[in-house]
Amino acid sequence: MRFLHSIVQPNTDLVASASITPFDLPVNPLSVLLLRFQVTNVDPAAILTYSAIDDVITQITGIRVLHKGEQIISGSLRDLMVLNAVYQHAFPGWAGLDNVNDAVRSLVFPLCLGKRMYDPQSCFPPTSRGNLRFEMDAGADGAGYDDINFSLEAVELIEAKPTQYLKYVRQARDSVIGQFDAPLPIGNPLLGILLFDTGLAGSSDEVLSWGTVKLLKDNVEQYYPLSDFETLAGMLKTQIGSSLALSAGHQHLSSEGGGAELISDDMEQRVSQGDRGYAYLDFDPLRDGSYKLETKGAADIKLRGQGDEATAIRYYPLEEVPVTG
Numbered sequence: 001m002r003f004l005h006s007i008v009q010p011n012t013d014l015v016a017s018a019s020i021t022p023f024d025l026p027v028n029p030l031s032v033l034l035l036r037f038q039v040t041n042v043d044p045a046a047i048l049t050y051s052a053i054d055d056v057i058t059q060i061t062g063i064r065v066l067h068k069g070e071q072i073i074s075g076s077l078r079d080l081m082v083l084n085a086v087y088q089h090a091f092p093g094w095a096g097l098d099n100v101n102d103a104v105r106s107l108v109f110p111l112c113l114g115k116r117m118y119d120p121q122s123c124f125p126p127t128s129r130g131n132l133r134f135e136m137d138a139g140a141d142g143a144g145y146d147d148i149n150f151s152l153e154a155v156e157l158i159e160a161k162p163t164q165y166l167k168y169v170r171q172a173r174d175s176v177i178g179q180f181d182a183p184l185p186i187g188n189p190l191l192g193i194l195l196f197d198t199g200l201a202g203s204s205d206e207v208l209s210w211g212t213v214k215l216l217k218d219n220v221e222q223y224y225p226l227s228d229f230e231t232l233a234g235m236l237k238t239q240i241g242s243s244l245a246l247s248a249g250h251q252h253l254s255s256e257g258g259g260a261e262l263i264s265d266d267m268e269q270r271v272s273q274g275d276r277g278y279a280y281l282d283f284d285p286l287r288d289g290s291y292k293l294e295t296k297g298a299a300d301i302k303l304r305g306q307g308d309e310a311t312a313i314r315y316y317p318l319e320e321v322p323v324t325g
Helices: 049-059 077-088 198-202 229-240
Strands: 003-013 030-041 060-067 070-075 093-096 104-112 132-138 145-157 164-169 171-183 190-197 212-217 251-253 269-271 278-282 301-322
Touching: 003 030, 030 049, 030 060, 049 060, 049 077, 049 104, 049 145, 060 077, 070 077, 077 104, 077 190, 077 229, 077 301, 132 145, 190 198, 190 229, 198 229, 198 301, 212 229, 212 278, 229 278
Parallel strands: 070 164
Antiparallel strands: 003 145, 030 104, 030 145, 060 070, 060 132, 093 104, 164 301, 171 301, 190 278, 190 301, 212 301, 251 269
C-alpha cells in the first residue's frame, strides 16, 4: 500500500467576504483533505490566542466538496470541524501560535472522506479530472489578525479499492418552535447525525428549539425514542476529548466571584465554548457498522424535535455511500 500526501492548492491569500475560485481535487482514491489557514497577528495584547483562532473558524462560512455537481461535504468550518472530531477523531492542529504582533499563526483542519484517515476500504473512489472540486466562502476578517492565507493538501491512497465513502451535507431550518419534523435522506445507511441549536450555543437560559429529540422510521420510534437535547450535547463532549481549536473561546471559571470570568488558581476549570450548541446521535458507537441505521426501502425517516423557543437549527446526516461499479 502507498499513499501520496501532497499540495493541491499552495498558500494563497484569502479575500475577506468573498468566495475562492473553485479548483479541482486529485483523481486517485482520496482519504482526507487538510485545510490550513495562516494568519498574521494584529494587537495580540488585546485579542489573545483563543479568540483569534475562534475568529478564523467563524470566518469560513462555507466549504463544499462536489462530485459532478453533487455535494459530498458541505457546511461551515465550525460544523465540519466538530463532525470530523466526533466521528473520525480527526482533530484540528496547529504549527505556530506566538502571541506577538505580526507573528504568523498556522492552523490545520482535516476533512475526512472516509470513516478514518488512511483507510483503504473507506475513502472517495478514483474519478476523472474535473469531476471532484473544492469550493469555499469566507466572511469578514477577525479582529485578531490583519491577513489570512489558506492552502489545501490531500492524502491519496494509490492502490485503494474502497467499498464506501462518507457524505455529510448541511440541512437547516431558520426558526422553529414547538413540535417539528426534520427529514433525513433515504437510501444510504446513516452512521450518525450532528445537531446544532442556536439557543444552546448563544444563551445561558434553557432556550432550545430541538428540546427533546426522537427518531422515526416509517412512524416507528427507532434508536432514540425520546432523548433530551442537552443530554445528547453532554455526550458529544465525552467523545471529542481535548483540542486547542475546539476549545477556542474558552473561559476560565473560578469559585471566587460566583463563576465570573476570572483567571484564578482557585478551582480553575476550562470550559469549551467553540463547540457549544452541538449534539450527536450516534448510530455507529463501535465504529464497525454493526449498529448503523439502514434506510433503504423506508418510506419516511425523520427527526422530531420539540422545543419551546424559536431559534435556528442545523443538522448533518452522516451517510455511508456504497461504491458501485
